[in-house]
Amino acid sequence: MSLGDSATELGKVEGIGSARRGGEDWIAERLSSVALLLLGTWFLASILFIPKLDLETVTEWLHGAGGAVPMALFVIVAFWHAVDGLKVAIDDYVIGEGNRWACNTVILFFAVAGASLCLFALGRIAFGAAS
């Protein structure tokens, strides 16, 4: 592993300095945050402006592409951003490489399961018979 030219000899020996990776994670979290800025606003506005939140109205809304597609995107990006965000907190507060890995893995499994359940539900609504 190269520490680059800026590291002093002592720094190279001790292995201190920046982690030299993780920039992609940081960019990815910003990217998903910008997407959520749009999708989250869409979600809140939709909930507010839908005439009624009864089963019939909501099913009709999510039955069409105009409701189902942004909702699927919202679900995917929200779970993705949640995993990235919780990872930042875990990496800051949980002590020990193994513990961090365990926490992050549990969160990832829950997020994938949750997102899959949401997409299954959305598929069932969108491709089922209109109520």
Added chain:
Amino acid sequence: MAAVRDRPISPHLTIWRWGPNMLVSILHRITGAGLSIVGLAALTWWLLAISGGTASYATFTKVASNWIGIVILIGLTWAFFQHLFSGIRHLVTDTGMGLHLRPNKLSAILTIVGSVLCTAFLWAYILGALK
């Protein structure tokens, strides 16, 4: 290969003086964790309840319209706005803008004022529409 050693972790909260900036910083994490866990669990349940039909949707609306359900939904609404506004503030400061003491403190205060006002107006509207 550099020697493996413990990386520095975040300083403990008690050494910080309370101020709008650090309050907004920790609120960003708390609201993010709340939205990730409680918010996404509620979203998953809602979508599954819609796809499940009349009986499952009735169970969801019964819990959601209960006083404890409303308290949780109001909390999630506030967390949404707080995380949204401080998230926008993060994106702005990521570009290097708004880092001077006064604008930084002002923008921190504005995220809190904004999230409380938006939550209050939204729920006054919702609870007014229900009556």
